[in-house]
Amino acid sequence: MPRQLAIAAASAAAALLALAAPAQAYPDRPITMVVPWGAGGGTDTLARTFSALLEEELGQPVNVVNRTGAGGVVGHSAIVTAEPDGYTLGIGTVELTGYEPLGQSDMTPASFTMLCRLASLPGSVTVRADSPHEDASALLEAIKAEPEGAYTSSGSGVGGAWHLAVAGWLNSEGVDPLKVRFVPSKGGAPALQDLVAGGINLFTGAPAEAKPLADAGQVKILAIMSPERIDPFPDTPTLGEATGTDWDYATWFGFVGPDGLPEDVRTSLIEAATNVFESEEFGYVHGEPRLHPRRRVRRGVRHVRGGRRDRRRRGHREARPRAVGAPARLASAGRADRYAREGP
Incomplete structure (x- = not known):
């Protein structure tokens, strides 16, 4: 009996210690970035450039996976059906606004957590x-x-x-x-x-x-x-x-996740994506400076600290993330370019 009591006490102590231990900060393991289009194309190149820089911000590997088929439905479905824990994310494209009207899928932009608009490219x-x-x-x-x-x-x-x-x-x-x-x-x-x-x-x-x-x-x-x-x-x-x-005409590309991401995860991802978006390294993806006139954010000193890229702005307001926001406006092709140039 004393031995059983000792085991029970030890188990209870271990449980209390587990409850008292701080939760692992997000992210604590690699992230998958789903691209709904083929390797070597514009979306894929954009995604790989963005993912490489996002790794620096988050301090964890970001692995790009191409999931193609059905006009992007396969890849977008892989994102929207993923566990909303922040470890499966992806690149959303303008096709999201057309699946429901065309009867291809019931997915819409509202099916996702929209994190940041990354680029707009003309045809x-x-x-x-x-x-x-x-x-x-x-x-x-x-x-x-x-x-x-x-x-x-x-x-x-x-x-x-x-x-x-x-x-x-x-x-x-x-x-x-x-x-x-x-x-x-x-x-x-x-x-x-x-x-x-x-x-x-x-x-x-x-x-x-x-x-x-x-x-x-x-x-x-x-x-x-x-x-x-x-x-x-x-x-x-x-x-x-x-x-x-x-x-x-121009199309847009956004950084997205499944609906229901925890608020702390969403906040971390928006902050990291914003830093990448504003960086000179990402601003010249494809060797092309963002292709449409955009308001440029004045940048201060950037340095690396604690495995994450941090930045200080001297005398400037904290930059706000360029959220994808209401991309359903693009359902009308005639309004697509205005959205791509001016944002939400």
């Missing part, structure tokens, strides 16, 4: 280097002259960002959007591979995705769907300059 009009069309105006006239389906385009899933880009452009020019057949893909990288191989005629994804192939002489970017020329492509006209259209 482009990109063709093979040996295309006979030297500008977007000539391409448009050829599309008008040919029968429906003679020209094909790709860059995302059906109803996705780059599908809306080409459909909106054609519609603004008075051309039936169905004149160009859209071929769904798992992202910009495979679509560009199809373009170079001759499987499609047109890519309407971000110029950042096409830039390496353009530099290699395999594709040419005829125009950019931005209201003004952008620094990385000073000699490439806007679509408005090329054809006279008033159409411009």
